[in-house]
Amino acid sequence: MSVVERILTRAVLEITQGSIVNLGIGLPTQVLHYLPDDFDAQIHSENGILGAWKQSAPENMDPFLIDSAGAYVSLREGASLFDSAVSFAIIRRARLDLTMIGAFEVDAQGNLANWKIPGKFSPGIGGAMELAQKTKRLVVLTTHTDKQGRPKILEHCRLPLTAKACTDRIISDLAVIDVTPEGLMVREKLVDISNDELQDKTEAKLMFTAEE
């Protein structure tokens, strides 16, 4: 299983029956394809969809129906379509049960940085700030380290923040980690790795549950 597949396979378990879920650009949008076809969840896309679903075959693809990342999607029964103001009203009124979102950096306080690398990458904020600040439950999907092998889970974020203290859980290719008032608590390991090895790949101090 690839690193990405490992994250997505675990991420899909976060979605509970009957919930309303936003899947951010990048890794999260791919979670949709890991959901069973009959799964009872409503996918919100901030460009104005509640009830987005997997892409149709090319002959049925609707050029006027994309998700927020630009990929063509279909609609489930019971889907609704609306303008961007209503779409963000759903977000800011905390009517989303869950948002999964990507990260450049996430830290021990649950701070998230995912929109800007000054001088290098600044394509704009998109919907990330409102999703991070207002969703009931925010789960960050990220590789545990960057391409150079440097930790992405930090003691304190160094990049401009998307939102403060917004993250509830981090799912990396190595572990599932909760942000708790005491700090980062490792809940599951997704590979065969010792506590010390996992800590080595993480800048922030990790806590491990008693039974491990």
Place this chain on the structure above:
Amino acid sequence: MSVVERILTRAVLEITQGSIVNLGIGLPTQVLHYLPDDFDAQIHSENGILGAWKQSAPENMDPFLIDSAGAYVSLREGASLFDSAVSFAIIRRARLDLTMIGAFEVDAQGNLANWKIPGKFSPGIGGAMELAQKTKRLVVLTTHTDKQGRPKILEHCRLPLTAKACTDRIISDLAVIDVTPEGLMVREKLVDISNDELQDKTEAKLMFTAEE
């Protein structure tokens, strides 16, 4: 012709082809019934209608379709229905060409008072304040004097104002009077009355066009 009929018969001439018009509660709502059946105007009702039209026969009356005064109305071809926020967006964005509105008092500066008589009558503001403040052209329909024969067209309004300097024209049962930077200018007389008699029934100083 009754006093009311005289006002309404003149008022209907204010509505130009293709215009968007709000008819306020009271005398103005009755103007609708003086419009020719094929007249090209869109009647806006602030409870969420553009394209309201004359009441249907009882057997076709829709209990879910009223104007802002509570009277059942019908819809013209091309009518649209929307929520109260959009309805007042139309008003505040000055997309109405004309509003006709009732008055307790109107004065030489075009100030209008039509919502409150302190200690006596205060059923609420309704949509009057926004209509008066934001419509491109505001025409006041009013009897020239009140039931006790006292002038309603004053030098300065004494009641709490609905909006300042909002009135463009006053149509009473006696005359059509424009609010101009110089003061009130009588444009037409609707009955056989001398300038002096008309001035006697009016507190504000009236101007008369040269040819009279």
Place this chain on the structure above:
Amino acid sequence: MKKNRTLEDAIAAIPSGATVMVGGFGNPGTPFSLINELVRQGQTQLTLIKNDANEPHHGISRLIENGQVDRLVTTHIGLNKTVIELMNQGKIDVQFHPQGMLAEKIRTAGSGSYGFLTDIGLESEITQQKDVLEWQGQTYKVEMALTADYALIHAAQADWLGNLLYQGSAINFSPLMAMAADHVIVETIDLKQPGHFKPEHIHTPGAFVDSVVELKALTDDYGILDHHVRR
């Protein structure tokens, strides 16, 4: 997730002392069945937010006449002499707003914002100095968002995901209140399966709705009021 509830259960969730938004402009859009159940259950000390007070012995006027309402936030109650009388006797506290301001205060809450800047009524007696803001060279009135614990909504059609469609002039405040209230209770005579409606035709997406009550019939309350028929 199915949002169907019985009339009794849906209304029983509302505690005394709650702030309750009620859809409707006059009769159209007034959720008479939800209101009548609230009369039957008898919760008290309510704050109601509605465009008007309906007409005597009808709609929210029944709640007010029954002594269940401490406070009414509204725009115009000219068609209800009974409530005007109760207001004049000091038996109910009535707060008036310009109609579009009430709509926008509710929508502002519904969009997750806290207030907006306007010039409506800025120079009138409805504006108190404490609400006036000098900001970057201009003068505004600040209108604060209006939230509520519950909203009672009549929809012409719904599905059990909570997607709502309104009809006629019954739309009015309902989509705004559905966005603004923490718990949204809807009545409808026409409950369909999800997928029945074209997604573009849905006025209120189900995300905003918590409970849907299917009515067995529309009572006489919903019918034509004779005195509004033109002779």
Place this chain on the structure above:
Amino acid sequence: MKKNRTLEDAIAAIPSGATVMVGGFGNPGTPFSLINELVRQGQTQLTLIKNDANEPHHGISRLIENGQVDRLVTTHIGLNKTVIELMNQGKIDVQFHPQGMLAEKIRTAGSGSYGFLTDIGLESEITQQKDVLEWQGQTYKVEMALTADYALIHAAQADWLGNLLYQGSAINFSPLMAMAADHVIVETIDLKQPGHFKPEHIHTPGAFVDSVVELKALTDDYGILDHHVRR
């Protein structure tokens, strides 16, 4: 009043230097035909307001690449490397807003208000101290309304009174921009007589629309972008 205009006449009304809102989120809702005519006519020094910059050589990217745009107000241009490059070279001034803030700034203008109070981004680097308001014991960011001289809108269907219906995810910013701009120009492939649409299905009432251009065909611009098809 008939609002039908030719493509050429409708766009010729826009002067150089104008502020122009453009509907669309990615391809859906982008009024490619109106934009391509604006490229052809060559007005310059434009300020554009759009969710994104489309993709290279497509939609508003053509206006930007053609040097007609001084300033872009947007939320995310990650799918347009060409415009990112022009921004980094200082050839276009780009102002970013959080997506829902951009939507709400436009809707606030569209509702005739002047600004709103929010907490989005209040503690982030996007908030400057000059925009922070202490008001009745709370701290807010003031977001000011965003108006425009013109809006360019793609509607799936329209009538010649200017009533508009959108489809799919092509709704996005269009109804908000139609409310907010002083002059609203609409393109549609499907122009009907008034009365064709159910009044409850109309997304934008004709009161907000000034010109309707009937398209003879939807060009390739409106079709599927192969690189967004999942392999």
